[in-house]
Amino acid sequence: MGVDLSIDFAGIHLKNPVLAASGTFGYGADMTDFFDPGLLGGIATKGISLLSRAGNLPVRIAETASGMLNAIGLNNVGLDAFIADKMPFLRSLDDTITVVNFYGNCIEDYVELTRRLSDVEGVDLLEMNISCPNVKEGGIAFGTDEGMLREVVSACAAVRRVPLMVKLSPNVTDIVRMARIAENAGADALSLVNTFTGMAVDVQSRSYVLHNRIGGLSGPAIKPLALRMVHDVCRAVTIPVMGMGGILNAEDALEFLLVGARAVQVGTASFVCPTAMPEMIHGMETFLENRGVASVGDWIGSLAT
Amino acid sequence: MMQSTKTTLLRREDRGGSYFLLAMDNPFRTAIRPGQFVMLSPSECGDPFLKRPYSVFRVLPPSGPNGKGELHLLIKKVGKGSAQAAELPPGTEMDIVGPLGRPFEIRKDLKTAVFVAGGVGVAPFIWLAAAKELRSVRRIALIGGRKAEDIQGVVDLEALDVEVRTATEDGSLGKTGRVTVLLEEILQDAPEGLELFSCGPEPMMKAVGRIAEKAGIPCQLSLEARMACGFGVCLGCVVKARDGSYVRVCKEGPVFPSTKLAEYGGNAGEED
Numbered sequence: 016m017g018v019d020l021s022i023d024f025a026g027i028h029l030k031n032p033v034l035a036a037s038g039t040f041g042y043g044a045d046m047t048d049f050f051d052p053g054l055l056g057g058i059a060t061k062g063i064s065l066l067s068r069a070g071n072l073p074v075r076i077a078e079t080a081s082g083m084l085n086a087i088g089l090n091n092v093g094l095d096a097f098i099a100d101k102m103p104f105l106r107s108l109d110d111t112i113t114v115v116n117f118y119g120n121c122i123e124d125y126v127e128l129t130r131r132l133s134d135v136e137g138v139d140l141l142e143m144n145i146s147c148p149n150v151k152e153g154g155i156a157f158g159t160d161e162g163m164l165r166e167v168v169s170a171c172a173a174v175r176r177v178p179l180m181v182k183l184s185p186n187v188t189d190i191v192r193m194a195r196i197a198e199n200a201g202a203d204a205l206s207l208v209n210t211f212t213g214m215a216v217d218v219q220s221r222s223y224v225l226h227n228r229i230g231g232l233s234g235p236a237i238k239p240l241a242l243r244m245v246h247d248v249c250r251a252v253t254i255p256v257m258g259m260g261g262i263l264n265a266e267d268a269l270e271f272l273l274v275g276a277r278a279v280q281v282g283t284a285s286f287v288c289p290t291a292m293p294e295m296i297h298g299m300e301t302f303l304e305n306r307g308v309a310s311v312g313d314w315i316g317s318l319a320t
Numbered sequence: 321m322m323q324s325t326k327t328t329l330l331r332r333e334d335r336g337g338s339y340f341l342l343a344m345d346n347p348f349r350t351a352i353r354p355g356q357f358v359m360l361s362p363s364e365c366g367d368p369f370l371k372r373p374y375s376v377f378r379v380l381p382p383s384g385p386n387g388k389g390e391l392h393l394l395i396k397k398v399g400k401g402s403a404q405a406a407e408l409p410p411g412t413e414m415d416i417v418g419p420l421g422r423p424f425e426i427r428k429d430l431k432t433a434v435f436v437a438g439g440v441g442v443a444p445f446i447w448l449a450a451a452k453e454l455r456s457v458r459r460i461a462l463i464g465g466r467k468a469e470d471i472q473g474v475v476d477l478e479a480l481d482v483e484v485r486t487a488t489e490d491g492s493l494g495k496t497g498r499v500t501v502l503l504e505e506i507l508q509d510a511p512e513g514l515e516l517f518s519c520g521p522e523p524m525m526k527a528v529g530r531i532a533e534k535a536g537i538p539c540q541l542s543l544e545a546r547m548a549c550g551f552g553v554c555l556g557c558v559v560k561a562r563d564g565s566y567v568r569v570c571k572e573g574p575v576f577p578s579t580k581l582a583e584y585g586g587n588a589g590e591e592d
Contacts, residue, residue, distance in 0.1 A: 038554075038555075039553060039554065040553055041552065041553045045551070045552050045553050046551065046553065048321050048322040048323070048551075049322065049323075049324050049551075069564070069565060069566055070555065070558070070566060072560075073545070073546075073557075073558055073559065074546060075546075075555070075556045075557075075558065076546055076547070076548050076554065076556035076557075077546070078368060078369055078370050078546075078548075079369070080367070080369075081366065081367070081369055082369060083369065083370060083548055085548070085554070085556060087554075087555045087556065090555050090558070090566065234369060235366070235369075263366075283548075285549070285553070286370065286548040286549040286553070286554050287361075287366070287369065287370060287371060287548075288324065288415070289322075289324040289417060289549075289551065290324050
C-alpha cells in the first residue's frame with residue numbers, strides 16, 4: 016500500500032519531511048557518492064552571507080559526550096558565487112526543495128539577502144539565521160534580543176517573495192516568547208533549534224579547546240532539550256515548525272513530528288553516518304506502515320495529551 | 321568514489337608501546353591510493369560519538385575467489401577512540417567511510433623519494449613505498465620519535481626494499497636527536513630528482529617544510545586534524561593556505577604541497 020510521506024509546509028510541497036540541516040550538507044553536491052540527494056525532502060544550504068567569509072581560525076570542533084561543539088564561523092562562498100556556482104545543482108533536484116540559510120551583520124544585509132534570494136530561480140524557502148553563536152557581529156543578537164528580532168523579521172517579511180522561515184536560537188530565557196514575536200512580525204515558518212552555546216577546555220594545556228572559545232553544541236546530547244522546545248513552540252504558534260536537534264534515526268524524527276513539527280532537519284547525524292537521512296526516510300515509512308498510519312500528516316502532532 | 325559501509329576486524333597485532341595494527345576486510349570498491357585515509361568507528365553505541373580518521377597503512381589484494389582483500393591501519397593509543405579500537409576482538413563489525421582525501425602525487429621524473437616520518441606518521445609510507453610507480457625509484461625512509469617504541473614500520477619498509485634510517489630523542493634507537501638531523505644529512509648528498517614526503521607531528525612537518533623550501537626541494541605533507549565528517553561538509557578540519565583562504569584537510573588534503581600551506585615552510589613558523 017505504501018505510506019504518503021508528503022506534507023505541505025508553508026504552502027510548499029515536500030515529498031517527505033526530512034531535510035538536510037544547514038552547515039552539515041555543504042551546498043548539496045558534496046555527498047552524492049553516498050546517496051542521491053534527490054531522495055531528500057529538501058536541503059538547507061550552508062549559511063550564505065553577502066560577501067564570502069573565511070570562517071573562524073582552527074581549532075573549530077570538539078567532540079563531547081554524545082555530540083560535538085562547532086565554531087565554524089559561517090565559512091561560506093558568498094551570495095554571488097552561491098547563485099552562480101551552487102544553485103544550478105540544487106535547481107536540478109526537481110522535487111527536493113532548496114532552503115537557503117542566510118546571515119547578515121545588520122538589518123540592511125538581511126533585507127538585501129531576502130530581496131535578492133527571493134528572485135533566484137529554484138529557491139523555495141528562505142531560512143533566516145539569527146542564531147549562529149559563532150560569529151562576533153550581529154548574528155545571535157538578532158535571535159536573543161526581542162526588539163531586534165521583531166525589527167529584522169518584519170523588515171525581511173516586507174520584501175520576501177518566497178516563504179520566510181526564522182531559525183530560532185535556544186540560547187534564550189523563553190523560546191516560546193521569541194517564536195511568537197517572529198510569528199507576529201511576519202515569519203511564514205519557524206525552524207528550531209540551532210545549537211546550544213557551549214565550551215570545552217583542556218586540562219593538559221590549561222587552554223580553551225576551540226579557538227573561538229565557545230561553540231555550538233549539537234548531536235544526540237541536545238535532543239531532549241530541543242524536543243521540549245519544539246513541543247512548546249508548536250503549541251504556541253499557528254505557522255509551521257521545522258524541528259531539529261540531535262535527530263539520528265527514524266524514531267528520533269518521528270518524535271519531533273509527534274510533538275507537532277511538520278518537518279525535521281538532520282545535521283550532525285550525517286557526519287557520523289553519511290546515509291542517515293535516506294535510512295531515516297525508509298525507516299519512517301516502514302514504521303508508519305506497520306502502525307497502519309496512511310499518511311505522515313496523520314502522525315504530525317498526534318501526541319496523546 | 322567514497323563509500324559508507326561496514327568492515328569486519330580480522331586481526332589485531334601488537335606493535336610495541338602504545339602502537340597496534342588492525343587488519344580488516346577491505347570493503348571498498350575503489351582502489352585506495354597512498355596517502356588516503358578512512359573514518360572508522362570502533363563502537364556501535366556512539367561513544368565516542370564521532371568516527372576517527374586513520375591513514376591507510378597497507379592494502380592486501382583479495383586472495384581466493386571470494387576474498388575481499390585486507391585493509392591495515394597502524395594506530396597509536398592516544399584517546400578514547402583508539403583505546404577502544406585496541407580492545408576490539410576479531411570478528412567485530414565496524415562502520416567505516418572511505419577512501420577519503422587527496423593522495424600523494426607521484427611525478428614522472430621522481431628519482432629519489434625521501435619519507436620523513438614521526439611516530440605513527442609512518443603509516444602512509446608503507447602503502448606509498450609499495451606503489452607501482454615507485455618500484456624503480458630509490459626510496460629512503462627517515463623515521464623519528466621520542467624513544468625506540470615510537471619507531472614504527474621499519475620491518476614493513478625494509479621488506480619493500482626501502483632504506484631506513486632512524487633517530488630517537490632519547491638515543492635509544494638510531495641517531496640521537498630529531499628526524500630533521502637525518503634529513504639534513506641526506507640533503508648534503510643532494511641526490512637528483514629528489515622529493516620529500518612527510519607525515520608526523522605538526523612541529524616536525526613545519527620544520528621539514530622549511531628545510532625543503534630553503535633547499536628548493538618539492539615536499540608533500542600529509543596533515544592530521546580534528547574532523548567530524550572526513551568528507552568535506554563539516555568544515556571543522558581546515559588549515560590556512562598561503563593565499564589566506566582555508567582549505568579542508570579531509571578534502572583538499574590530507575596531502576598538500578608544502579608551498580600551498582601558510583604555516584608550513586617559507587618564512588612561517590620560525591618561532592617553532
